[in-house]
Amino acid sequence: MFLAYTIIDIQTCAENSTFLQTFYQDLAVASPATVSRCGMVYVDPNELGWRPYVTTWLRVNMTLKLKEESRKFILDLFDAYLEDGLRFLRKIFIK
Numbered sequence: 001m002f003l004a005y006t007i008i009d010i011q012t013c014a015e016n017s018t019f020l021q022t023f024y025q026d027l028a029v030a031s032p033a034t035v036s037r038c039g040m041v042y043v044d045p046n047e048l049g050w051r052p053y054v055t056t057w058l059r060v061n062m063t064l065k066l067k068e069e070s071r072k073f074i075l076d077l078f079d080a081y082l083e084d085g086l087r088f089l090r091k092i093f094i095k
Contacts (some may be wrong), residue, residue, distance in 0.1 A: 050086075054078050 016093070058071045 048077070051080060054082075 054075065058066075058075060062071055062074075
């Protein structure tokens, strides 16, 4: 997953947009040295956890349907209960 640019080599990368498009598609198999040449940070989606998906879902799909306070309440519910629920399911089903 492409997360960020750093100041390192930004101009070089911007001048070569074709390289970036190809690079992004092959980022999952790129070596750390290749990734660092354009100052990119790669994070495995498995390491992100559930929160980025929920916040994106709330922001993209629920902005027009729910008020800000309702979206915040839903996110608070996820924060309060999801980790415990996932831990419970792992305990039962993964032994």
